[in-house]
Amino acid sequence: xxxxxxxxxxxxxxxxxxxxxxxxxxxxxxxxxxxxxxxxxxxxxxxxxxxxxxxxxxxxxxxxxxxxxxxxxxxxxxxxxxxxxxxxxxxxxxxxxxxxxxxxxxxxxxxxxxxxxxxxxxxxxxxxxxxxxxxxxxxxxxxxxxxxxxxxxxxxxxxxxxxxxxxxxxxxxxxxxxxxxxxxxx
Numbered sequence: 001x002x003x004x005x006x007x008x009x010x011x012x013x014x015x016x017x018x019x020x021x022x023x024x025x026x027x028x029x030x031x032x033x034x035x036x037x038x039x040x041x042x043x044x045x046x047x048x049x050x051x052x053x054x055x056x057x058x059x060x061x062x063x064x065x066x067x068x069x070x071x072x073x074x075x076x077x078x079x080x081x082x083x084x085x086x087x088x089x090x091x092x093x094x095x096x097x098x099x100x101x102x103x104x105x106x107x108x109x110x111x112x113x114x115x116x117x118x119x120x121x122x123x124x125x126x127x128x129x130x131x132x133x134x135x136x137x138x139x140x141x142x143x144x145x146x147x148x149x150x151x152x153x154x155x156x157x158x159x160x161x162x163x164x165x166x167x168x169x170x171x172x173x174x175x176x177x178x179x180x181x182x183x184x185x186x
Contacts, residue, residue: 005047015145016138019156021122023137023183033138036110045103048096113138119171130173140183161186 008169013033020030036042108116112135120127131139142162151159161184164170 001049002047005043005051008050009034009133012149015148016141019144019148020138020141022144023141025134025137025141029134029138030141032041033113033142034107034111036107039106041106042103045096049100049103052096079156111144115139115170115176118176123135124147126171128171128173128176131176133179136176136179140180157185 017030020033021027037046108114111117112131115128115131116180117135118129118131120129140160143163144156147156147159147163151163164180164184165186
């Protein structure tokens with residue numbers, strides 16, 4: 001599980017580096033991209049969320065595109081208690097989800113290439129601040145890297161633009177939005 005997640009991080013960093021260089025981002029900025037994912041606040045929680053193991057003998061086993069879904073609770077087939085397995089999974093999933101959400105919040109608030117870093121929640125509103133160009137470009141490089149990994153390797157920009165348009169909940173300053181959409185060809 002450790003090696004799988006670490007190699008996923010390395011692959012992502014390489015993909016972001018390649019995409020970021022296409023956008024003329026600096027080498028240092030790309031080398032330090034997502035370093036917080038290696039921190040004690042994020043690594044374990046991300047690893048469990050994306051490469052964790054559930055009870056493999058249970059019909060409620062959740063195999064996602066990152067993990068292998070093998071059993072982390074040693075239940076014997078002749079001793080198999082479905083209720084115990086369901087209870088175990090629901091408790092574990094709740095804890096894993098909560099810890100991941102806290103790690104994701106930490107990641108967003110410690111990495112300037114995330115749009116969430118640039119918003120402030122006030123009493124009755126959300127204020128979006130303008131992202132400096134280098135972080136807006138790093139965000140695009142990050143999105144492009146994910147498009148390369150999970151979408152169409154031959155049409156990265158189109159895949160990223162489609163993903164962006166499907167995520168209308170992204171809160172950006174009007175100038176940042178114009179810049180992003182210009183860069184994405186929207």
